[in-house]
Amino acid sequence: MNKKKSLAENAKFVSILASLISILVGLLLGFILLLILKPSDALGGMQAMLGTGFSSLDKFGKVMYQAAPLMLCGLSVGFAFKTGLFNIGASGQYTMGAFFALIGAIVLQLPWWACLLLSLLGGAIWGVFPGLFKALFNVNEVITSIMFNWIAMFLVNLLIANIPVMLASAWGASNSDRTAALASANPGAIIPKGGLDAVFGNSSWVNISVFITIVVAVIMWFVLEKTTFGYELKACGLNKDASAYAGINAKRNIVTSMIIAGALSGLGGGTYYLAGTIQYVLEKSILGMGFNGIPVALLASSNPIGTIFSALFISYIQVGGAAMQPSFSSESTNIIISVIIYLAAFALLIRGSIQKLLSRKKAKEAES
Amino acid sequence: MSEDYIIEMLHITKEFPGIKANDDITLQLRRGEIHALLGENGAGKSTLMSVLFGLYQAEKGIIKKDGQEVQIKDPNDANRLGIGMVHQHFKLVECFTVLDNIILGVEDTKHGFLEKEAARKKVMALSEKYGLRVDPDAYVSDISVGMQQRVEILKMLYRDNEILIFDEPTAVLTPQEIDELMEIMRGFKKEGKSILFITHKLAEIMAVADRCTVLRKGRYMGTKDIAGTTKEELSRMMVGRDVQFSFEKKECKPGETLLSVKDLVVPSKVHKNNAVKGVSFDVHAGEIVCVAGIEGNGQSELVFGITGLEKASAGSIRLCGKDITNASIRVRSRDGMAHIPEDRHKYGLVLDYSLEQNLVLQRYWQPEFEEHGVIKAEAVRKYSEGLIDKYDIRSGQGPLTPARAMSGGNQQKAIIAREIDRNPSILVAVQPTRGLDVGAIEFIHHSLVGERDAGKGVLLISLELDEVMNLSDRILVMYEGEIVGEFRPKDTDVQELGLYMSGAKRNTAGKEGIAV
Ligand SMILES: Nc1ncnc2c1ncn2[C@@H]1O[C@H](COP(=O)(O)OP(=O)(O)O)[C@@H](O)[C@H]1O
Numbered sequence: 064m065n066k067k068k069s070l071a072e073n074a075k076f077v078s079i080l081a082s083l084i085s086i087l088v089g090l091l092l093g094f095i096l097l098l099i100l101k102p103s104d105a106l107g108g109m110q111a112m113l114g115t116g117f118s119s120l121d122k123f124g125k126v127m128y129q130a131a132p133l134m135l136c137g138l139s140v141g142f143a144f145k146t147g148l149f150n151i152g153a154s155g156q157y158t159m160g161a162f163f164a165l166i167g168a169i170v171l172q173l174p175w176w177a178c179l180l181l182s183l184l185g186g187a188i189w190g191v192f193p194g195l196f197k198a199l200f201n202v203n204e205v206i207t208s209i210m211f212n213w214i215a216m217f218l219v220n221l222l223i224a225n226i227p228v229m230l231a232s233a234w235g236a237s238n239s240d241r242t243a244a245l246a247s248a249n250p251g252a253i254i255p256k257g258g259l260d261a262v263f264g265n266s267s268w269v270n271i272s273v274f275i276t277i278v279v280a281v282i283m284w285f286v287l288e289k290t291t292f293g294y295e296l297k298a299c300g301l302n303k304d305a306s307a308y309a310g311i312n313a314k315r316n317i318v319t320s321m322i323i324a325g326a327l328s329g330l331g332g333g334t335y336y337l338a339g340t341i342q343y344v345l346e347k348s349i350l351g352m353g354f355n356g357i358p359v360a361l362l363a364s365s366n367p368i369g370t371i372f373s374a375l376f377i378s379y380i381q382v383g384g385a386a387m388q389p390s391f392s393s394e395s396t397n398i399i400i401s402v403i404i405y406l407a408a409f410a411l412l413i414r415g416s417i418q419k420l421l422s423r424k425k426a427k428e429a430e431s
Numbered sequence: 432m433s434e435d436y437i438i439e440m441l442h443i444t445k446e447f448p449g450i451k452a453n454d455d456i457t458l459q460l461r462r463g464e465i466h467a468l469l470g471e472n473g474a475g476k477s478t479l480m481s482v483l484f485g486l487y488q489a490e491k492g493i494i495k496k497d498g499q500e501v502q503i504k505d506p507n508d509a510n511r512l513g514i515g516m517v518h519q520h521f522k523l524v525e526c527f528t529v530l531d532n533i534i535l536g537v538e539d540t541k542h543g544f545l546e547k548e549a550a551r552k553k554v555m556a557l558s559e560k561y562g563l564r565v566d567p568d569a570y571v572s573d574i575s576v577g578m579q580q581r582v583e584i585l586k587m588l589y590r591d592n593e594i595l596i597f598d599e600p601t602a603v604l605t606p607q608e609i610d611e612l613m614e615i616m617r618g619f620k621k622e623g624k625s626i627l628f629i630t631h632k633l634a635e636i637m638a639v640a641d642r643c644t645v646l647r648k649g650r651y652m653g654t655k656d657i658a659g660t661t662k663e664e665l666s667r668m669m670v671g672r673d674v675q676f677s678f679e680k681k682e683c684k685p686g687e688t689l690l691s692v693k694d695l696v697v698p699s700k701v702h703k704n705n706a707v708k709g710v711s712f713d714v715h716a717g718e719i720v721c722v723a724g725i726e727g728n729g730q731s732e733l734v735f736g737i738t739g740l741e742k743a744s745a746g747s748i749r750l751c752g753k754d755i756t757n758a759s760i761r762v763r764s765r766d767g768m769a770h771i772p773e774d775r776h777k778y779g780l781v782l783d784y785s786l787e788q789n790l791v792l793q794r795y796w797q798p799e800f801e802e803h804g805v806i807k808a809e810a811v812r813k814y815s816e817g818l819i820d821k822y823d824i825r826s827g828q829g830p831l832t833p834a835r836a837m838s839g840g841n842q843q844k845a846i847i848a849r850e851i852d853r854n855p856s857i858l859v860a861v862q863p864t865r866g867l868d869v870g871a872i873e874f875i876h877h878s879l880v881g882e883r884d885a886g887k888g889v890l891l892i893s894l895e896l897d898e899v900m901n902l903s904d905r906i907l908v909m910y911e912g913e914i915v916g917e918f919r920p921k922d923t924d925v926q927e928l929g930l931y932m933s934g935a936k937r938n939t940a941g942k943e944g945i946a947v
């Protein structure tokens with residue numbers, strides 16, 4: 064076959080175009096919402112949302128910093144999805160990863176890379192349960208992982224509160240509602256900036272985690288597309304019966320897939336809390352990062368490489384959204400962000416219409 | 432205009448990526464006739480009918496109803512014009528009752544509540560009138576394929592359609608059900624309805640159709656009056672060459688025992704009883720053993736037990752002398768068992784994988800295709816191109832075609848290529864020709880006999896008695912989970928087999944089997 068592919072047949076082109084169009088529509092609707100909420104500040108708000116990320120190197124550093132854990136949670140959800148599992152437990156795995164990393168950093172005084180490895184382990188442990196329950200007892204992974212989100216949050220809060228050395232108060236600060244600042248507890252556990260801080264105008268946010276994450280994304284892509292392991296996982300996700308027929312051990316694959324998904328989310332928790340800028344605060348709500356992994360994965364159609372870009376995009380508008388305060392309350396910026404993300408997920412719908420449009424055009428050309 | 436055409440499809444062209452599924456096709460349906468549409472798998476029959484039913488838009492060509500040009504943009508338009516369709520793969524809501532499925536989309540309501548009594552009356556009246564037996568309150572997931580089809584037909588009648596399209600309705604039916612359906616179609620014709628009937632089975636066309644339009648590879652080959660044509664002529668038009676309907680096999684020289692099944696018991700998935708109740712038989716090298724029987728007498732479960740898709744609850748299975756009763760599917764496959772499954776969409780293919788990915792489904796893990804856990808993409812490509820060539824698997828984009836976008840016959844060819852090319856010692860083939868055209872059937876029959884002649888053992892499960900008589904060296908008849916008779920094809924005939932299949936006769940001596 065050396066026939067030239069028409070544009071409509073070029074699936075990659077169409078799906079990227081569809082994502083772009085849906086993002087645009089989302090932004091437009093977001094703007095309309097701003098107009099309704101506060102017409103006088105709408106333009107400024109939109110500018111803040113769209114401009115902030117690029118307004119200063121420091122802000123762009125923040126975009127990259129937040130993109131890393133988002134990307135990892137997105138990879139986690141996407142990976143499980145390819146195996147036919149809906150990993151709604153990314154949040155709990157993320158929390159566990161953060162906890163393991165912080166234990167490594169503060170209690171065990173380990174260097175940053177060892178702490179990251181621990182975060183992988185923490186997330187993996189939290190992924191194994193929904194996987195096992197699904198494989199052995201056919202319990203829906205959605206239910207188990209939602210429960211495990213809560214268990215992770217309360218368990219981690221309980222443990223941190225009861226390990227005095229973990230708290231900021233043990234390291235010269237006055238507050239005991241959060242973990243110690245790494246700068247005072249163990250500077251060696253802070254993920255190195257690798258000279259990026261110089262490039263990004265002394266940004267306190269940026270570090271090498273975004274690059275580590277991109278490497279992880281490429282590895283995940285390779286695993287899914289190029290290895291027999293990925294072939295098996297995807298076969299299970301696409302057709303359980305046919306993969307059983309082909310002698311693929313579905314139970315083992317469900318468990319491994321959840322372990323890997325958990326490890327990815329866990330690493331996300333590690334990269335976020337080992338940056339040295341954020342301390343884990345004991346709160347009674349589930350961390351949102353894991354849930355944000357769901358739209359990241361959806362927007363990228365679970366493609367690991369696409370996840371890199373969708374995470375950067377969502378991180379970008381989140382940083383922009385934060386800059387819209389105080390003229391807009393944080394609730395209304397959250398609504399706008401959600402609308403944009405929600406519409407971005409319409410990419411699939413738009414993909415179909417583009418394909419139709421292009422092929423109709425082609426038919427017309429053929430006629431004339 | 433001298434002819435009274437109810438529907439005319441003129442110069443229809445419809446393209447899919449990489450393939451012209453319909454290329455300038457003209458089909459004219461007379462009022463009140465049964466018009467057959469014949470063509471190999473992938474010839475474009477379903478596509479043409481989907482254009483008429485509004486599921487696809489043709490790039491070129493026009494459709495006329497009663498001589499007036501009409502636009503059919505979606506199935507609702509088709510419905511308004513009185514066009515109804517029974518799809519090749521049924522479109523029913525499994526968790527709804529039969530009645531709910533029939534009225535779905537055209538429900539009557541009163542103050543926002545469903546008004547089902549009138550609907551029930553109408554459905555029962557239709558069911559009575561045309562002999563379409565259904566249980567209106569049964570759930571679709573619980574009823575037989577035959578009844579599901581009757582539900583689909585009732586759906587069309589309920590909507591007062593007068594042009595009825597049947598896309599390969601007989602492919603999923605037992606011989607008795609096929610006879611019934613033919614009778615029902617004749618009834619429709621008497622009522623003045625016009626019928627488009629897609630089938631591969633020439634005998635059916637000869638039996639009920641008035642005229643027949645033939646397609647080949649998306650092109651129009653002509654329309655014939657059935658009264659003035661023969662099976663041979665139609666099949667030549669369809670395939671483009673002469674087709675053998677039966678063939679000479681070499682004499683069977685059975686060798687060592689390859690598969691030995693002893694007192695096998697397999698539980699049923701649908702009821703509490705066992706589906707297979709202590710079945711024993713052997714398959715030898717160089718022999719085709721055929722299990723005949725009416726659908727649902729334990730054949731599927733027997734195959735599940737042998738291939739490992741279901742655990743046997745008692746008995747033993749030996750493959751080439753080795754006990755595999757509790758072995759995993761992968762071990763059975765590695766030790767020389769190939770399996771052409773009954774349900775090619777459920778088990779045989781990962782529909783969202785490409786053709787090449789499907790062609791290595793049983794061997795991607797072998798050193799030939801894998802190194803350090805990485806799939807050798809080039810080896811896979813080369814291997815699949817070889818198979819595509821050798822087995823003439825036709826598709827739009829070669830190795831990269833999604834399996835979903837292939838026609839049924841070519842999907843089946845892909846499975847057969849994959850299973851035979853593994854060079855198995857024993858080949859378990861379940862209804863390998865179900866729903867295929869004569870060209871493909873001929874090919875598959877030759878492949879199976881080729882395996883036998885190469886000294887392999889073939890276990891064939893078939894519902895088609897002609898196929899059983901033609902291919903087998905030994906016939907086992909299965910009835911209610913047991914083997915009730917064992918025959919050689921030359922010592923029996925279809926009538927005798929029918930008696931055993933229906934349970935009217937059974938042969939206890941058959942348990943010992945005939946000496947080989
Ligand atoms: N939705 C689709 N997308 C792409 N190709 C298709 C699609 N449907 C059918 N085809 C292709 O069009 C051809 C005709 O298919 P079909 O009409 O289903 O054949 P038939 O019903 O005669 O067996 C086949 O080659 C098939 O692969």
Ligand SMILES: [Mg+2]
Nearest residue numbers: 476477478519
């Ligand atoms: Mg068809």
